[in-house]
Each structure stands twice: as C-alpha cells, then as structure tokens.
Amino acid sequence: MSSERLTEDRPSGASRGPAAGLLAALLLACAVLLGTCAPARAESAGPGPTASTIAGALATDPVYVDPFYSAAVTPTQQRALADQIAGTGLPIKVVLVPLKKGDAFDGSARALASVVKERLGLQKLILITTDDYGKWLNGTEWPTDAHQTRDAAAAVGFLDELDDAGLAARVGRAVELIEDGNGTEVYEAETAELDKKYSARPEDDRSASGSSGGPGTPLVVAAVLLLVGGGGVFLTHRRRSPRHTAFTFPDAVFAADEAADEAGLRRRAADELLALGEAVEDADGTTTPGLGRALDAYDAAGRVLDAAQGLPDLAGVLALVAEGRSALAPAPGLPLCFFDPRHGTSVRRTTWRPLGRRERVDVAVCEDCDRALRARRSPQVLAVRDRGRTVPYFEVPAGRSLWAATGYGSLLSGPDDTLAARVGSGGFSRALRRSEDHDAAGD
Incomplete structure (x- = not known):
C-alpha cells in the first residue's frame, strides 16, 4: 500500500483576510495547549485497544466504545446509536477510543481509521472516530466521500446546539448529517459564521498590539479560550480537498x-x-x-x-x-x-x-x-x-x-x-x- 495521506488545503493569509490572523493565533495556542494538556490525557487513557479488538467488536455491533469513554457514552446511548445507524441503511461504523503517542495507532486518528478499515475488509464503509485530540470527531468514507462524511463529522464541532452536548449526542448529529447528505453545506455555513463574527470585531481589537503582553496578546488569549471552548477543531477540520477523501498507510502499520x-x-x-x-x-x-x-x-x-x-x-x-x-x-x-x-x-x-x-x-x-x-x-x-x-x-x-x-x-x-x-x-x-x-x- 502507498503512504499517501490526506492533505489540507489551508488558505493563505492574503486570500482569507482576517481569518488568517485567527488561524495563526490558533496554531500558536494549540502548540501551547498540546504541550501542557496532552500528556495528562494520554496518561489517563491506558494502553488502548488494537485494531483487531475493534474490528472484532464491530463485526457484531456498529458502535465501539472504549471503556475510557464509558461515562460519556452509556450502554443505553450506545444501543440508541446502533439503532439510529441501522435506520439509515448506510455502512456506518463508530469507533470511540482515546489516542496517544505509542499506542497501536501512534496517536493518529487517520491511522486508526485506515487500519480498522483494513481489518474489516469492507469495500464500502463510513467511519466516524474521535480525533487526535480526543474531543472532536473525524469522518472518513470509502471509496468516495459520497455522503459528505468528512464535513459532517467536522461540522458538529461548530454547532451552537451542541455546545453543551455530550459525545453521544455529537455522534448522533454526525450520523444525521451523513444520512441527509448535507454535511458540507452545514460545515461551510457554520465556519462562515465564525469568520463573520471575527471580521465584525473593531480593527483595534484585532491589531497586533499590546503594551504589556507583547504583539498579538489579545488575539492569542482569545485563541486559547476558543481552543478550550471548542475552537480546536478549527485547526484539524478546515476545508480539505475532496480529491483526497480516502487514504492509505504502509503495510507496516x-x-x-x-x-x-x-x-x-x-x-x-x-x-x-x-x-x-x-x-x-x-x-x-x-x-x-x-x-x-x-x-x-x-x-x-x-x-x-x-x-x-x-x-x-x-x-x-x-x-x-x-x-x-x-x-x-x-x-x-x-x-x-x-x-x-x-x-x-x-x-x-x-x-x-x-x-x-x-x-x-x-x-x-x-x-x-x-x-x-x-x-x-x-x-x-x-x-x-x-x-x-x-x-x-x-x-x-x-x-x-x-x-x-x-x-x-x-x-x-x-x-x-x-x-x-x-x-x-x-x-x-x-x-x-x-x-x-x-x-x-x-x-
């Protein structure tokens, strides 16, 4: 298998205007947060399951929930998600596991999706997983992104209605968007709204000035708050080329x-x-x-x-x-x-x-x-x-x-x-x- 991976088409600062400044600040804030928060999450997650374990469970149930998420997705909620998926008639599988460096997938949501797909041996598959940071959702569909799976999974991170919702509700909403086939429309509407809110701020609030905190301090602080409150998904789910929906990993994985x-x-x-x-x-x-x-x-x-x-x-x-x-x-x-x-x-x-x-x-x-x-x-x-x-x-x-x-x-x-x-x-x-x-x- 080739080592081709998904690519991200990130807009340049010249073409995106105010959003470019926000994205730069988010990148800086993300680096700070990942350096302080990720180890604690990884330590608590335990060794994690292997792809064989996950595929074995998915052979009889479309939803796999690692014990780490048992409080976030109860058995009752898991059954409800399974029933919802059955009602769509689509080949949807859900894998909710914490990821960390050194686990069976080396902390990569992409590797998780690719290896699980290989283990299942299915030609047509819609897979919803947790992302590298553990809080958001990734969506992948084979052989093509016909149901806008990637954008559907990404969109739930921006929906105001899900601000206080749990993981089960987020997965359920992603399944709804996939079934409706309008994930891209919802994603683009929500991210456009985010850009509009940022652009509406006074220019001096968005300037790279500050007497005590150094250049860009207000923006970086805002970016940190946005990451903590839900904006971290902005980094991982910006628009990506639909030509690279499917991806592969080396046989060694x-x-x-x-x-x-x-x-x-x-x-x-x-x-x-x-x-x-x-x-x-x-x-x-x-x-x-x-x-x-x-x-x-x-x-x-x-x-x-x-x-x-x-x-x-x-x-x-x-x-x-x-x-x-x-x-x-x-x-x-x-x-x-x-x-x-x-x-x-x-x-x-x-x-x-x-x-x-x-x-x-x-x-x-x-x-x-x-x-x-x-x-x-x-x-x-x-x-x-x-x-x-x-x-x-x-x-x-x-x-x-x-x-x-x-x-x-x-x-x-x-x-x-x-x-x-x-x-x-x-x-x-x-x-x-x-x-x-x-x-x-x-x-």
Whole structure:
C-alpha cells in the first residue's frame, strides 16, 4: 500500500483576510495547549485497544466504545446509536477510543481509521472516530466521500446546539448529517459564521498590539479560550480537498498491529502451557482421577502451539490449557469464554442467539461478556480474516476451523468430547489443511 495521506488545503493569509490572523493565533495556542494538556490525557487513557479488538467488536455491533469513554457514552446511548445507524441503511461504523503517542495507532486518528478499515475488509464503509485530540470527531468514507462524511463529522464541532452536548449526542448529529447528505453545506455555513463574527470585531481589537503582553496578546488569549471552548477543531477540520477523501498507510502499520497481538499471545500461551506441565508433574495420580485427561490436554496444547498460524490457534492453546487445569481440579470447571478465550475464566453458561439467526446456543461467558449480554450489547469477539473480511471466528465454516466447530469448548457434546480428543483424532490438523487449501485456492 502507498503512504499517501490526506492533505489540507489551508488558505493563505492574503486570500482569507482576517481569518488568517485567527488561524495563526490558533496554531500558536494549540502548540501551547498540546504541550501542557496532552500528556495528562494520554496518561489517563491506558494502553488502548488494537485494531483487531475493534474490528472484532464491530463485526457484531456498529458502535465501539472504549471503556475510557464509558461515562460519556452509556450502554443505553450506545444501543440508541446502533439503532439510529441501522435506520439509515448506510455502512456506518463508530469507533470511540482515546489516542496517544505509542499506542497501536501512534496517536493518529487517520491511522486508526485506515487500519480498522483494513481489518474489516469492507469495500464500502463510513467511519466516524474521535480525533487526535480526543474531543472532536473525524469522518472518513470509502471509496468516495459520497455522503459528505468528512464535513459532517467536522461540522458538529461548530454547532451552537451542541455546545453543551455530550459525545453521544455529537455522534448522533454526525450520523444525521451523513444520512441527509448535507454535511458540507452545514460545515461551510457554520465556519462562515465564525469568520463573520471575527471580521465584525473593531480593527483595534484585532491589531497586533499590546503594551504589556507583547504583539498579538489579545488575539492569542482569545485563541486559547476558543481552543478550550471548542475552537480546536478549527485547526484539524478546515476545508480539505475532496480529491483526497480516502487514504492509505504502509503495510507496516497493519503488520505491527497484528504482530504485537500475536507475539504477546504466543508468549502467554507458552507460559501457560509450561505452568500446566509443572502442575501435571506435581499431581498425585492416586488422588487425581483426571490426570490422564490433563496429560492429553497438555500434549494437544503443545501440538497446537507448535503448528499455530495466528491468534485463533493461539487462543486454542489457552483453551486446551484451561481444559487440562479443569481435569486436575476436584470438580470440572467451565471452558474459557466462548466469545474470546483471551477474556479468561467463564463465570456462567447462558443461551445466546447469533445476530441474524433463529437458533440459540448454550455458551460459557466471562464476566464482561455476561454483563454485555445482560445489557443487550454485543460482546467483544475474537475476529479472524476469512474471504478477505474480518468476521467473528465462529462464522468460519466448521470444516475449516476446529475452534468454530467447538466454540473453544463451549459447544462440545459431552464429558468424553473434549478439545484434546478432537486434536488427538486429527481434527485440528485436518481443519488446518482445509484452511490452507482454501487460502491457496483464493476461494
């Protein structure tokens, strides 16, 4: 992929008149504010999710809200936004995450949008995200900006009606503008009004003079206040050429995101497998009736780890280790979370109906997924690439995925039907070969 990025067509001082002075002051004020405010925000934001995590969640819900924004967009508001998006009939997705230097997207809203789009594998997509500074919205549409998405997202930062509105209301208004297809009209009207208000000020108020504060002090102070109160979006959302709506990032961005996920999970799987081996060695065969099953699980986990080709297989190692530990325990435990074994221990079993299907399945869920289901939200799922798209792992045909066929243990038929037994009978290796043949054929 090329490294072409969006460009900004900023008007010159000669062509824009008074607005050029305001823009210059805003740039100076922005530099001051970013130097003092951004680190505190970044420190509080935490490590942040990866694109794979976000894409997995978006596979079942059009709105992804990072826990950092949970107070700003409640589960009820998230469901309302999802319903609003469904009503538009447009391929709109919303990703609300805090960004900071050093995260999976290096603090760039553009990188976030580009990588998430790649993970989703959708040709047509309208994506609304938070921007680099965390308070405003960015809008991007593929393959062209047919619904004026960029200006619609930018416009909400200028609307007086949203001065005291929360993040959910801002996203909802952006969705409305995108559906109406008049984002550019609203954006231009609001920014023209801003320029008009500035131009109407007396000339001496806009002069670069001041006896105590140095040149331009009143204007800089006004710019700082404007940034704090909402004008920061003026810098990032000035008119940009519609010829550069779509943008791309180097393959390294995507590779780094996926490699970080896989490398970390591989280390975790190896550590947990080693711990299971030690537990098996320490177990007393006379008092541990499940020792044989634990040994089978240990052997199967080692074989899967050796042949693992990505996150789903490494998650399978975790599930097999959990099965081995359960065999060593006095009473059998639940399998790991059906939606994503990386979530850890399940707290209960529940019935769940996949989106768009009539049948229900009985699955084991972790505490977070249980809470999401009770709130009628879609839980975060382990996502995989299949046929060029990012989908929940359980949507891969069972013949090409042992994990889809078994739900990482949740869908097994009885006490003798175990993940270790499936691996031991060749279920994993057969599915792996079919998956490789499928990829080679480009089906």
